[in-house]
Amino acid sequence: MKRTKSRATSFDVAALAGVSQSAVSRAFTPGSSIAEDKRAKVLEAARMLNYVPNSIASSLTTKRTNIIALILGNMHNPFYVHVLNEFSRRLQGLGRQILIFTVDPGSESDDAILRALQYQIDGVILTAAQLSTRMTSICHERGIPIVLFNRYIPGSDASGVRCDNVGGGRLIAEAFLAAGAKSFAMITGDPKGTTSQDRVRGFVERLMEEGVRRSEIEEVPGHSSYDGAASAALSLFAARSRPRPDALFGINDIMAMGAIDALRHRLGLRIPDDLMVGGFDDIPEARRAPYKLTTVRQPIDQMVARTLELMHLDEPDRPIERGIDLPLPSRLVWRGTVPVPPAFRAAAAEAAAADRPESG
Amino acid sequence: MKRTKSRATSFDVAALAGVSQSAVSRAFTPGSSIAEDKRAKVLEAARMLNYVPNSIASSLTTKRTNIIALILGNMHNPFYVHVLNEFSRRLQGLGRQILIFTVDPGSESDDAILRALQYQIDGVILTAAQLSTRMTSICHERGIPIVLFNRYIPGSDASGVRCDNVGGGRLIAEAFLAAGAKSFAMITGDPKGTTSQDRVRGFVERLMEEGVRRSEIEEVPGHSSYDGAASAALSLFAARSRPRPDALFGINDIMAMGAIDALRHRLGLRIPDDLMVGGFDDIPEARRAPYKLTTVRQPIDQMVARTLELMHLDEPDRPIERGIDLPLPSRLVWRGTVPVPPAFRAAAAEAAAADRPESG
DNA sequence: GCAAGTATTGAATGCGTATTCAACGGTCGC
DNA sequence: GCGACCGTTGAATACGCATTCAATACTTGC
The missing domain is CATH 3.40.50.2300 (Response regulator)
Structure with a gap:
């Protein structure tokens, strides 16, 4: 069991193969000018010495x-x-x-x-x-x-x-409206991030076009996490005087999932019967049985x-x-957390068919 | 807008600071011998040139x-x-x-x-x-x-x-036995991997100690994935002549989750009423509301x-x-997918208390 | 105040490879 | 059969930095 921490260098290989160091370098550089038989000799010597080219050293010259x-x-x-x-x-x-x-x-x-x-x-x-x-x-x-x-x-x-995050936000709003929602809430992500801001903007924009007032759209930060969204959802729905919103937009899927779990299992709400939920991203987890999340697909x-x-x-x-x-462009994927209006039946069926195998 | 793709080198910094290249190197090497005022001068020059030490080059000598x-x-x-x-x-x-x-x-x-x-x-x-x-x-x-x-x-x-995967497998068997399970099944992972093998071995070993025959323990490969486990679970439970097992061991949590979702949502099984399920790993997802998976914790x-x-x-x-x-050592975390026997009430309560906040 | 350290310093060198350059041999065209 | 050319080749060099070595300035002890 050798203790030679020495790694063979191109010079060692050159010596064994009886060629110059340049030749070794060329043997390992695709497209460089070297005779085929010589290259073979070099590779053979390299194999014998367990030679591995030193990328660190080469990057010093190649930049x-x-x-x-x-x-x-x-x-x-x-x-x-x-x-x-x-x-x-x-x-x-x-x-x-x-x-x-x-x-x-x-x-x-x-x-x-x-x-x-x-x-x-x-x-x-x-x-x-x-x-x-x-x-x-x-x-x-x-x-x-x-x-x-x-x-x-x-x-x-x-x-x-x-x-297109703004457009995606609009798609969710559109879906909610088509499903007959009247009052709205959202769980937002990083307030400094343009991604969250844009999704919110598109969502709000579209609702306002239909006469919803901005002050009527409730908004709670979910810190972009499952747990954060779960708490946010509870704070939104537990113990309130105003009537509950009937549509909730989770600015991304993982938050939508956190909200769904909390509302279902802690408050006993039924989705989409008591509340419709929309997400954003279309992560593979979103299509799992407990969620079947209606969401906006990002074209990763x-x-x-x-x-x-x-x-x-x-x-x-x-x-x-x-x-x-x-x-x-982003597009809406109809699943089970928003009631599917008749006009969208075909789209929903298509999504369901595509969902059979989870990617990966 | 410069187009000088040139990155400043330690020589450039040395020239600007009026010192040698060695001094620059020393200024950036903690613990090396250099006067404080000189180091300050070097750092100042480096800042002006946006100098960033080239780790690649330095590793050439430091190894x-x-x-x-x-x-x-x-x-x-x-x-x-x-x-x-x-x-x-x-x-x-x-x-x-x-x-x-x-x-x-x-x-x-x-x-x-x-x-x-x-x-x-x-x-x-x-x-x-x-x-x-x-x-x-x-x-x-x-x-x-x-x-x-x-x-x-x-x-x-x-x-x-x-x-201790063998020990962990035994813990799940133990829990199933304590909860009164009589017939068993498992969804296994990579058949070539010792991890899956060991968990299976411990599980089977413990059951056999209680007189269960190996042939009575059903086994289906789940390919270490959510989807693979979902299919495996369905193949195990759908359309069968033998009585259904009443305890299912998912060799890891993600497979246990896949199995749970499939059995609940596709076959309408209730967990743990119709079937108890155990997992392994204790990933953060395992404690989420839809699962509350009883599992073995790996001390990551x-x-x-x-x-x-x-x-x-x-x-x-x-x-x-x-x-x-x-x-x-691994340890069992009691949650909701295995009925908690009286002797383990305390342990289960403890786990529930610890679960409040999801890590991260 | 003098010798023996001690802390700093810069010149020079090496790390392993890619590349340039000049030299070489062989081939092709005519 | 000869010159031009092209494909190969190896020596030498550069890449950016850490480190060694010898020299220098500075302390300290007595």
Whole structure:
């Protein structure tokens, strides 16, 4: 059992194969000029020595690490877990690695980005937290693209990918109205986040178009978590003088789920009989039997794809796309938490059919 | 808007501060010998240039990257999401970064580890997939510790951390017996994984001690997923000639949840009245209102702490701990899916009290 | 006030690889 | 059969930083 902590270098391989170090480097660099038989000899020698190319050393000269920083906040929201999963799958397929940073939701991401920069990452994907303009320009000056995922920052130079949250909020309002709801409430997320704000805005906007007054739409913060939403829902529905709202919008699915569980099991409310509920995101959990949540689907695949396009990892010299904000279309998925009006029967049947297998 | 993709180097900072490059390096290296006023000058110059030390370059000489590879399989099992979260929190606190690799559950992890090795990672945490002895020795020869999390590989040189799965399986059997169950079934996970095997073994072992015959214990594979378990449960309970089992062990919580939802909502079974259900892991989701799952708690905090101890990142020169297998104690959490026998009323009340706030 | 430390400092070097550059041999076209 | 060309090759160098080493300035003890 050797204790030689020595890792074989390209020189060792070169010596064994009887070639120069350059040849070893070329043997491992696709597209470089090397004779096939020589390459074979090198690979054979490398195999014998358990040689693994040192990406760290090579990135010193290539200026590319093939590492992408992914900054995550709330991993208790399954939405971001699926996002992480999707990015991981895609980036691995492109030969890239993911360096993970978790930050407190709502806090500054500057620290995390600074740590990431030390590793000369090729790009940053930000799914949480705030981003200062200073940090944005530091990254851009270095040629490192930053993409905001599921958020945007007004006036920021950083590009972002998200879905049409305002439109999605409107879709939920529309569904509630079609189902005959008269009084409304919502459980909101991060008050500083544009995502929550936009969903609220679309929802309210649409209701007001139908003559609902803003003061009639109740609003409680749910802190973007299952538990937070459960408490919020209870505070909203327990012990009140006003008549209960008959439609509740959870700004994201995990909060809608928390609200549903609390209202059903603590207050005995029946859904959708006593109360209709709408969510947002369409996480896989939303289609599970206890919820069958009517919600707005975010096109995660497209969002991930667009994010990668925006970073154009294969063309590092192309100038960075600045200030781009790409809202992708969202769509309503009819399930069981909002009574389906006759006009939407077909859509609901379609959703039910699509729900058979849970993705993954 | 500069287009200088040039990142300032320690030489640039040195020039601006009027010192040598060595001084810059020392200014950023805690514990190195440098006068306080000079360090201040360096830091000031660094700030002006937006200088960020290049960890990649420094690791070339220090032989330490402060990067840990975390290999994940099934991110659809919330258990591993919480594990990831915990590792991220802890490792960031220690100034380490996490490089994520996702692999197909059940497949070889060699590819992922090989990719990780290219980045000269300081350690590997494996929460999924198989590990070849060849890869183990490659890592060990290089002085890179590998820790198997929530698994072990018989005969492997790699160390592992897990809980007492056999004992945990026995606890569920014990609970079922105490609640008066007479006929049993289980939904199993990865048949190649020791974790699933051990839980099954403990469960069966304990039942057989009470005279239950092995052939009487039904067994269906649930593929470690919510959906897989849902199908498994339906195949187990729908259209059968034999009397239905009255106790079902889901080898992990996510499968127990899938089974519960399917049996309740598709077959109309009442839990625990018609059927008692036990799980394993105690993921946060298990305590949610629709489930209130009686399950075995894995001590994630301890497991994570032990994993980090085993890697002794701060003492890279200490010889690697080989073949260590640390089973930590697991314990039963009484909730609502198994009728609580009088003797366990106190334990159940305690669990209920502890459940008030969901962690995170 | 002098010798023996002690704390700082900068020049030089090495880490492992990619890449440039000049040299080489072989091939093709005519 | 000869020159131009192209595909290969290895020596040398750069990448950005930590560290060693020798030199220097500064203390302290007696």
